[in-house]
Amino acid sequence: MQQGPGFYRRRVGDAVVTVLSDGWLDGSTDIVVGIDDAEKHAVMARHFRKPGPLRLALNSFLIAHNGRLAMVDAGGGPNFNPGTGKAAANLRAAGHTADEIDTVLITHLHPDHILGLLDDTGAARYPNATLRVHAAEHAHWHSDAAKAATPEPFQVFFDAARNVCAAYAGRVALHEDGEVFPGVTALPLPGHTPGHTGYHVRGEEDLLIWGDIFHIPELQARHPQTQIVFDVNPELAAKTRTATLARVAEQRQLVAGMHLCFPAFSHLRADSAGYSLVPELWLAEVF
Ligand SMILES: [Zn+2]
Numbered sequence: 001m002q003q004g005p006g007f008y009r010r011r012v013g014d015a016v017v018t019v020l021s022d023g024w025l026d027g028s029t030d031i032v033v034g035i036d037d038a039e040k041h042a043v044m045a046r047h048f049r050k051p052g053p054l055r056l057a058l059n060s061f062l063i064a065h066n067g068r069l070a071m072v073d074a075g076g077g078p079n080f081n082p083g084t085g086k087a088a089a090n091l092r093a094a095g096h097t098a099d100e101i102d103t104v105l106i107t108h109l110h111p112d113h114i115l116g117l118l119d120d121t122g123a124a125r126y127p128n129a130t131l132r133v134h135a136a137e138h139a140h141w142h143s144d145a146a147k148a149a150t151p152e153p154f155q156v157f158f159d160a161a162r163n164v165c166a167a168y169a170g171r172v173a174l175h176e177d178g179e180v181f182p183g184v185t186a187l188p189l190p191g192h193t194p195g196h197t198g199y200h201v202r203g204e205e206d207l208l209i210w211g212d213i214f215h216i217p218e219l220q221a222r223h224p225q226t227q228i229v230f231d232v233n234p235e236l237a238a239k240t241r242t243a244t245l246a247r248v249a250e251q252r253q254l255v256a257g258m259h260l261c262f263p264a265f266s267h268l269r270a271d272s273a274g275y276s277l278v279p280e281l282w283l284a285e286v287f
Pocket of ligand 1: 110
């Protein structure tokens with residue numbers, strides 16, 4: 001049965017931020033390491049998550065500001081996973097066309113975040129977009145030495161990153177921090193990948209689009225020190241996650257992420273057992 005269109009809008013300062021669902025990934029809690037299986041399964045059961053294939057949300061975002069349109073990541077596209085590839089249709093459902101996007105802010109170059117930038121022929125899906133990527137991120141995935149040092153099953157990630165950057169040749173602009181789109185600041189959150197970056201949308205109430213600080217929110221909110229098998233630098237990823245969660249909870253900052261349950265806008269509450277995500281109320285109007 002057909003679901004309703006997967007987009008949701010919210011105003012942040014002078015911008016309107018739209019979350020686009022790209023669908024879902026079927027994974028497993030096996031991707032989280034540094035915690036024993038009994039505790040892992042107990043946390044998931046407490047969150048009403050059944051054993052078996054674990055469905056993870058996959059989102060991308062639009063930021064509309066003063067006639068310009070940026071996208072933050074683009075999902076995995078139709079060939080990545082049976083559940084992915086819905087962002088392009090949801091972009092149209094939200095009333096936009098691919099050629100309106102002038103900037104794509106990349107949180108990191110993992111395939112579930114970037115393969116949606118390609119069309120079925122492997123060409124750029126967004127013909128007028130410049131990709132904004134952290135310099136360390138671009139360097140890592142284009143390094144033959146880094147590829148050779150990576151376990152063989154993960155080497156395809158390098159090919160995906162290189163293919164996407166090649167499809168946008170001449171339109172890849174590197175940054176490290178600072179303003180990358182009107183009202184939007186890049187915030188390096190390294191570890192998961194070397195140039196993993198959050199995007200801070202400034203407004204009366206700030207929004208941090210934090211990329212992959214969480215993959216399995218239920219588990220990592222309770223156990224921020226755990227690591228993900230895809231982390232390039234697992235210790236740094238855990239350190240960055242721990243510091244980011246503490247800051248976001250303390251500042252009562254609004255967050256959104258690529259693997260937070262759609263439509264993703266949430267706050268983070270600290271409690272005696274770690275943190276909990278508190279989803280924001282779904283509103284039928286954009287105020
Ligand atoms: Zn991801």
